[in-house]
Amino acid sequence: xxxxxxxxxxxxxxxxxxxxxxxxxxxxxxxxxxxxxxxxxxxxxxxxxxxxxxxxxxxxxxxxxxxxxxxxxxxxxxxxxxxxxxxxxxxxxxxxxxxxxxxxxxxxxxxxxxxxxxxxxxxxxxxxxxxxxxxxxxxxxxxxxxxxxxxxxxxxxxxxxxxxxxxxxxxxxxxxxxxxxxxxxxxxxxxxxxxxxxxxxxxxxxxxxxxxxxxxxxxxxxxxxxxxxxxxxxxxxxxxxxxxxxxxxxxxxxxxxxxxxxxxxxxxxxxxxxxxx
Amino acid sequence: xxxxxxxxxxxxxxxxxxxxxxxxxxxxxxxxxxxxxxxxxxxxxxxxxxxxxxxxxxxxxxxxxxxxxxxxxxxxxxxxxxxxxxxxxxxxxxxxxxxxxxxxxxxxxxxxxxxxxxxxxxxxxxxxxxxxxxxxxxxxxxxxxxxxxxxxxxxxxxxxxxxxxxxxxxxxxxxxxxxxxxxxxxxxx
Numbered sequence: 001x002x003x004x005x006x007x008x009x010x011x012x013x014x015x016x017x018x019x020x021x022x023x024x025x026x027x028x029x030x031x032x033x034x035x036x037x038x039x040x041x042x043x044x045x046x047x048x049x050x051x052x053x054x055x056x057x058x059x060x061x062x063x064x065x066x067x068x069x070x071x072x073x074x075x076x077x078x079x080x081x082x083x084x085x086x087x088x089x090x091x092x093x094x095x096x097x098x099x100x101x102x103x104x105x106x107x108x109x110x111x112x113x114x115x116x117x118x119x120x121x122x123x124x125x126x127x128x129x130x131x132x133x134x135x136x137x138x139x140x141x142x143x144x145x146x147x148x149x150x151x152x153x154x155x156x157x158x159x160x161x162x163x164x165x166x167x168x169x170x171x172x173x174x175x176x177x178x179x180x181x182x183x184x185x186x187x188x189x190x191x192x193x194x195x196x197x198x199x200x201x202x203x204x205x206x207x208x209x210x211x212x213x214x215x216x217x218x219x220x221x222x223x224x225x226x227x228x229x230x231x232x233x234x235x236x237x238x239x240x241x242x243x244x245x246x247x248x249x250x251x252x253x254x255x256x257x258x259x260x261x262x263x264x265x266x267x268x269x270x271x272x273x274x275x276x277x
Numbered sequence: 278x279x280x281x282x283x284x285x286x287x288x289x290x291x292x293x294x295x296x297x298x299x300x301x302x303x304x305x306x307x308x309x310x311x312x313x314x315x316x317x318x319x320x321x322x323x324x325x326x327x328x329x330x331x332x333x334x335x336x337x338x339x340x341x342x343x344x345x346x347x348x349x350x351x352x353x354x355x356x357x358x359x360x361x362x363x364x365x366x367x368x369x370x371x372x373x374x375x376x377x378x379x380x381x382x383x384x385x386x387x388x389x390x391x392x393x394x395x396x397x398x399x400x401x402x403x404x405x406x407x408x409x410x411x412x413x414x415x416x417x418x419x420x421x422x423x424x425x426x427x428x429x430x431x432x433x434x435x436x437x438x439x440x441x442x443x444x445x446x447x448x449x450x451x452x453x454x455x456x457x458x459x460x461x462x463x464x465x466x
Contacts, residue, residue, distance in 0.1 A: 203448070209357075209440060214357050214359075214400055214402060215355065215356060215357025215358065215388065215400070215401060215402025215403065215404070216355075216357045216402070216442070216444065216448070217402070218357075218386060218388045218402035219355035219357060219402060219404040219448055220448060222355065222386045222404040222405065222406045222407075223404075223406075223407070223448060224407075225384075225386070225406040225407050226407055227407075251386065251388070254388070255388045255390060257393075258388055258390035258392060258400050258402070259359070259390060259391075259392030259395060259398060259400035260392050260393065268394075269392050269393065269394040269395050270394075275438065275439055276359070276438065276439075277395060277398065
């Protein structure tokens with residue numbers, strides 16, 4: 001039976017995930033051109049080309065996200081249109097791909113660290129690319145990215161500042177974008193940058209209180225108070241949390257450890273000379 | 278049993294005498310706590326120029342305010358110092374802004390903390406902010422006031438820790454100050 005009015009149905013490709021076609025691990029989003037005369041569409045899919053084992057009536061829409069798909073597997077999808085007469089006899093062109101990658105955890109990094117970042121999740125393909133937002137690219141560097149399995153990516157990460165006078169990476173969570181070679185990608189605020197507490201000793205030029213947090217350190221920060229990145233007097237060493245603004249928040253890190261001394265990995269009272277305890 | 282009761286009554290009577298004779302009850306029911314009147318005695322009541330010193334800022338029952346004063350000094354932008362006290366008899370309560378740096382009209386940052394895990398130590402940082410010019414005084418003005426509570430009868434010294442400094446607007450230590458900075462003693466009576 002020929003279905004009148006339904007012709008030249010063409011899937012234009014796997015949808016890039018976004019607001020229009022949300023998808024997640026175990027799902028593939030796709031979009032297609034509307035077919036004249038169609039009152040709805042049915043998506044067919046399976047793990048072998050042109051051998052569809054399942055289908056889903058998605059209604060009269062031109063985008064859909066098919067969920068419940070096995071991860072790390074190539075899925076093949078095509079669409080048929082239907083109307084009151086019945087379903088078109090022919091499938092659209094076929095598209096294929098893995099379900100969207102998903103990040104479940106990322107090794108956090110401390111300011112000033114260089115380490116192997118482990119990204120865990122699913123649907124990571126060989127050749128995957130990992131990027132940070134453009135705004136973070138000056139302070140967070142990723143290289144040597146490789147998918148060691150479909151559930152793990154490793155990358156060499158450098159979190160600034162690696163030396164004094166370098167703008168620090170902002171403390172908090174940063175967006176990572178992971179894009180498979182098939183252009184399906186995921187993004188998530190999963191990379192946590194933690195503050196480097198050793199940087200709190202901003203007045204490190206004073207030998208008498210080197211490795212101790214006291215009023216000289218708060219005075220040092222106060223001197224730079226309210227300066228923003230871009231101001232000529234702005235000093236990134238005083239921007240402890242790397243938010244581009246030297247302010248009370250930076251002071252608060254020192255105040256919270258006031259009178260304590262650096263043990264090598266933490267501020268403690270026990271690390272202070274006895275006359276400073 | 279009579280002996281025990283008699284001993285208790287004797288002990289209560291003894292407490293009453295120690296408290297100056299007020300508040301005790303030989304009826305064996307209530308013993309009011311010792312009332313402490315706190316005060317501060319400065320080591321240097323009339324400090325000369327270029328001196329940072331402690332002075333009494335007044336008392337209120339068992340609490341006493343100790344002013345950290347600056348006398349005859351120009352070019353003050355910040356201060357960093359420790360104050361040590363005897364934690365068994367004295368506790369730090371709070372701080373209050375002074376009048377020296379406030380002359381600038383700009384914001385003044387006070388960081389006054391008892392370091393975590395410490396006892397008998399208050400670490401003080403006071404500074405102007407940004408490009409606010411340094412200030413001075415030809416007389417005596419207060420940098421910051423510290424309030425202490427005296428917990429017992431007696432005399433308990435306060436002292437500045439080593440390395441106390443006033444800083445100029447370049448954050449360099451001001452030189453020529455009276456050393457060591459005169460402190461004083463808290464008294465409970």
